[in-house]
Amino acid sequence: MKIGVYVCECGTNISGTVDVADVAEYAKSLPNVAVSKYYKYMCSDPGQLLIKDDIKELGLTHVVVASCSPRMHEPTFRTVVEEAGMNAYCFEMANIREHCSWAHMHEKFKATEKAKDLVKMSVAKAALLEPLEKKQVPVTPAALVIGGGIAGIQTALEIAESGFKTYLVESTPSIGGRMAQLDKTFPTMDCSACILTPKMVDVARHPNIELLTYSEVTGIDGYIGNFTVTVKKKARYVDIEKCVGCGLCAEACRLKDRVDDEFNENLGKRSAIYVPFPQAVPLKYTIDPEKCIFLKTGKCGDSPPCVGACAADAINHQQEDEIIELDVGTIVVATGFDLYDPSQKPEYGYGKIKNVITGMEFERLVSASGPTEGHIEINGKEPEKVVFIQCVGSRDKEGNEYCSRVCCMYTAKHAHLVRDKIPGAEVIVYNTDVRAYGKGFEEFYVRVMDEGVKYLRRELDDQIEVVENGDKAIVKAEGHPDIEADLVVLATAIEQKKDIADISKVLKISRGADNFFLEIHPKLRPMDTATSGIFLGGCCQGPKDIPDTVAQASGAAAKATIPLAQGKIDLDPQTSFVIENNCAGCGLCVEACPYSAIELMDGKAEVNEALCRGCGLCSATCRSGAIQLKGLTDHQLISMIKSSLSEVF
Amino acid sequence: MGTYILENEEALKKVLENMLRKGMVEGVMVQTAGESGVFTSIITDPDFISKTAPLAPLFSNNNAVFLQNNGTRNIAVVVKPCEARAINELKKLNQINTDKLVVICADCQGTINPRDGLITEPLTEAKKKELEKDSIPIRKACTVCEHFTPPEVDISIMAIGTTGGYILATDREELLDGLELKAGEIPSGRNAEVEKIRKENLEKKEKMVEELDKKLGSPDTLVEFFKDCIRCDNCRDMCPICYCKQCYFETPLGDLRTDEMLHQAATKGILRIPPDILFYQLTRNIHVAAGCVECGACEEVCPRDIPLLDVWKSITGNVQGLFEYVSGMKRDEPLPLVGFKESELEEVK
Structure with a gap:
């Protein structure tokens, strides 16, 4: 065995504190060390060449580099040793920068001694490292996109355009999501439906996209490249092959104009058989099982009038849920968001005072396709004075601490729309810092102020209350005179989906403190989850406006397409393995594994190497050491510990 | 749940005998008084039940150790609450x-x-005074036990709170088939009495832990505390919760042979034998x-009289307490x- 030790100066990052020459000299005294050198930048080309030449000339079997964190350059040096003919996993790294020089800048002698200890430990471990072979698994050339909002639509279209089969699963009867509910989009004021619906149609027409609306993902098994997804196609009670979307059934329905219309934020009414909105994709009717008289009671007059009205014979009240299985290689989660329910804060009077509505309700009110056909009215009258209140449910010390990122601009848009449609109206915006950071945002905000919208600043901690006064609402904001308004619009926060606990359970991906899905690295891997092959698009990862959502969705599509294009995946060989004779079958490792990679088979643990991410929790949990992690075995770790102990332990 | 009166220990023996005669179980694990002393035995012949002393207040080891990897045949076991708890823990x-056990557990005083x-007769307060006089500890x-009543078991036997005799409680009434037991009730004063004893014992335990905490606190004091350990591994072998098939300290990695000891000695010039005492204990x-x-x-089986129980009282209280788990x-x-x-664990965030 011949171990080479290479100590990096990292410019002055390490050598400014640690005496690297001393460390390199010390390393020569360690067992099995054949050569020990130091250099200014080990990661530079000359530094890499130094290592490569030594491996070839001296026949090194193992290499230790003492430099920065393995998170920085472990892959670099693994490649270096591999290129020189050594196995990549016979390489070990000692972190003498983050763990030493940076942490002990003012204790140069002790830092040098610690660096020696760290090198000693790494040499002790390196001596026990064994070559590991990379494995490959084939990839199913198909992707699943969960959620048919703008994020899911964008992702599905881009993956499909790359030539791969894409399943788009949407839980409601139509794709389109939240964007379909919006009237105009800030800051350019283009019509939301006008830019969204062509994309929806593209989805429906794309030969590579299989659209599964009114469907839910109920289970995911497998691993990157080889997921098996269970999807429940909820019974629509309408045969979508036959339905032509004529709408005669909805006209005939006994509950016509009597069922709250969720697409219109319950401001309008629909029938029990419905399409959410006229541009729905697919334009196929669905019976609401919660409302339909026939489904609830088994009887609807002599016969259900919808059945009689349907010339295509598409209605089938006996239809049942259907469970299907899909095989896909990668998955993009684009489940979107819900909006904060302001009735949780009674001071705003929402739900009690008719004049108080949410921003999304305002969208429907101002939309030409909405219940008032775009006419802003409250209690049947056009408002003369409108107050907007921002940060409702956002930037809240007790609730959502984050900024929802879109409310400042959608409020500016709403204010503009009020001024546009009701030129004489007085518009006041209570805000706390207007965040106009995006392209064209500041210009838009200035324009809205120039249009005569009054911006009043208040601190978030300051009291605010809305009270009813006849057919008006009085907004009492601390530090400001009371305002008697006809309409109060609350800029409610973007929140994680309300049924997120169920979604999380199926997807097995983690959430952050803000409840949104957690990306693996906030800056460098914003679309990746901790589970390989599952990516995030849009607001399920955090609040975003439409441009950011589309950008992230495109990114997620690119990430999800890479493994499909490669056709096979290299698996990190540093996975856990079971020493069967030692396994007591207690199952603690099964419980501990966050990736569901371990199963008990005939009373013994068994590892699925494709699912294992090498985190080592199983190994740490196992009392007898019956489950071990390749490249970090008990033997290797204990030799590191023991080499560093100075006491008779 | 059915609750019945057992007049005395003999009535409990009848329950055991009945299970064996009716073939509900193939054996009964229970304390038996023989000529050479009292020992735990497995009885398959119902005639031997008369020789048993199911409620004898004796403890030399935790019998859950011998039930690990129990096979496919049904047996009944008469155990103390700490043994019953070990059985439940090992079940998890x-x-x-x-499923293959009928666990019978009585209040332990x-x-x-x-x-x-x-001593073969069950302990009572009067009996305890007598023992004190005879200096039998x-x-x-x-003395520091907080959980001296049956945990979740198949048949519970309650003594605390009764005026002589016992109350048998079970959800598995089929185990009493063929017996004519009189229905009884859990005595109303039982809970108060149990709490009273628990409080007394808890006070003693807290004092014990306090004394220990004064002694321990740094790695050096730990070395001192365990210095007499000879690595006989009795504590491990007799621990019902140490269940590994292969103990780390018996693998080549943990069971050091002379070459490895020499290697380790070389790093500092000297190595104490047996090595890894603290590593083993921790x-x-x-x-x-x-x-x-x-x-x-x-602690019962430690040949060097290391007060291991004190350590466990402290650690168990802290760890299980943290998770609100017993x-x-x-x-x-x-x-x-x-x-x-x-x-x-918000507090450790």
């Missing part, structure tokens, strides 16, 4: 199949190590803390160290 760890005296573990602490039933079997009270509770809750 897939090491005991409780303290036990005696058989080497200190062979109650085991230390029992490893046991880490592995067992969440499951320890505080039976004191480890090991072995139920059969199907999730284990605290592998369960994950979205919000827990």
Whole structure:
């Protein structure tokens, strides 16, 4: 065995504190060390060449580099040793920068001694490292996109355009999501439906996209490249092959104009058989099982009038849920968001005072396709004075601490729309810092102020209350005179989906403190989850406006397409393995594994190497050491510990 | 749940005998008084039941150790609460199949190590006074025990709170088929009495832990505390919660041979033998803390009289307390160290 030790100066990052020459000299005294050198930048080309030449000339079997964190350059040096003919996993790294020089800048002698200890430990471990072979698994050339909002639509279209089969699963009867509910989009004021619906149609027409609306993902098994997804196609009670979307059934329905219309934020009414909105994709009717008289009671007059009205014979009240299985290689989660329910804060009077509505309700009110056909009215009258209140449910010390990122601009848009449609109206915006950071945002905000919208600043901690006064609402904001308004619009926060606990359970991906899905690295891997092959698009990862959502969705599509294009995946060989004779079958490792990679088979643990991410929790949990992690075995770790102990332990 | 009156220990023996004669179980594991002393035995012949002393207040080891990897045949076992808890804990760890056991457990009012005296009749307050006079000590573990009533078992026998005799309680009434037991009630004063004893014992335990905490605190004091350990491994072998098939300290990695000891000695010039004493003890602490039933079997078998129970009282209280968990009270509770809750241990964030 011949171990080479290479100590990096990292410019002055390490050598400014640690005496690297001393460390390199010390390393020569360690067992099995054949050569020990130091250099200014080990990661530079000359530094890499130094290592490569030594491996070839001296026949090194193992290499230790003492430099920065393995998170920085472990892959670099693994490649270096591999290129020189050594196995990549016979390489070990000692972190003498983050763990030493940076942490002990003012204790140069002790830092040098610690660096020696760290090198000693790494040499002790390196001596026990064994070559590991990379494995490959084939990839199913198909992707699943969960959620048919703008994020899911964008992702599905881009993956499909790359030539791969894409399943788009949407839980409601139509794709389109939240964007379909919006009237105009800030800051350019283009019509939301006008830019969204062509994309929806593209989805429906794309030969590579299989659209599964009114469907839910109920289970995911497998691993990157080889997921098996269970999807429940909820019974629509309408045969979508036959339905032509004529709408005669909805006209005939006994509950016509009597069922709250969720697409219109319950401001309008629909029938029990419905399409959410006229541009729905697919334009196929669905019976609401919660409302339909026939489904609830088994009887609807002599016969259900919808059945009689349907010339295509598409209605089938006996239809049942259907469970299907899909095989896909990668998955993009684009489940979107819900909006904060302001009735949780009674001071705003929402739900009690008719004049108080949410921003999304305002969208429907101002939309030409909405219940008032775009006419802003409250209690049947056009408002003369409108107050907007921002940060409702956002930037809240007790609730959502984050900024929802879109409310400042959608409020500016709403204010503009009020001024546009009701030129004489007085518009006041209570805000706390207007965040106009995006392209064209500041210009838009200035324009809205120039249009005569009054911006009043208040601190978030300051009291605010809305009270009813006849057919008006009085907004009492601390530090400001009371305002008697006809309409109060609350800029409610973007929140994680309300049924997120169920979604999380199926997807097995983690959430952050803000409840949104957690990306693996906030800056460098914003679309990746901790589970390989599952990516995030849009607001399920955090609040975003439409441009950011589309950008992230495109990114997620690119990430999800890479493994499909490669056709096979290299698996990190540093996975856990079971020493069967030692396994007591207690199952603690099964419980501990966050990736569901371990199963008990005939009373013994068994590892699925494709699912294992090498985190080592199983190994740490196992009392007898019956489950071990390749490249970090008990033997290797204990030799590191023991080499560093100075006491008779 | 059915509750019945058992007039005396003999009535309990009838229950055991009945199970054996009716073929409900193939054997009964129970304490038996023989010519050479009192020992735990497995009885298959119902005629031997008359020789048993199911409620004898003796404890030399935790019998759950012998039930690990029980096979496919039904047996009844008469155990003390700490043994019953170990059975439940091992059930959660897939090491005991409780479906094949009928666990019978009685209130425990303290036990005696058989080497200190062979007492076969159940302990009462009066009996305890007598023992004190004869200088026969109650085991230390029992004097500081908080869980001396049956945990989740198949048949519970209650003595505390009754005026002579016992109350038998069970959800599995089929185990009493063919017996004509009189229905009884759990005595109303029982809870108060149990709490009173628990409070007394808890005070003693807290004092014990306090004394220990004064002694321990740094690695150096730990070295001192365990310095007499000779690595006989008795504590491990007699611990019901140490369930591994292959102990780390018997693998080549943990069971050091001379070459490895020489290698280690070379790094500092000297190595104490046996090596890894503290490593061994701390490893046991880490592995067992969440499951320890505080039976004191480890201390009972330590040939060097290391006060191991004191350590376990401290560690178990801290670790299980942190998770609001008491090991072995139920059969199907999730284990605290592998369960994950979205919000827990806020204080250590």
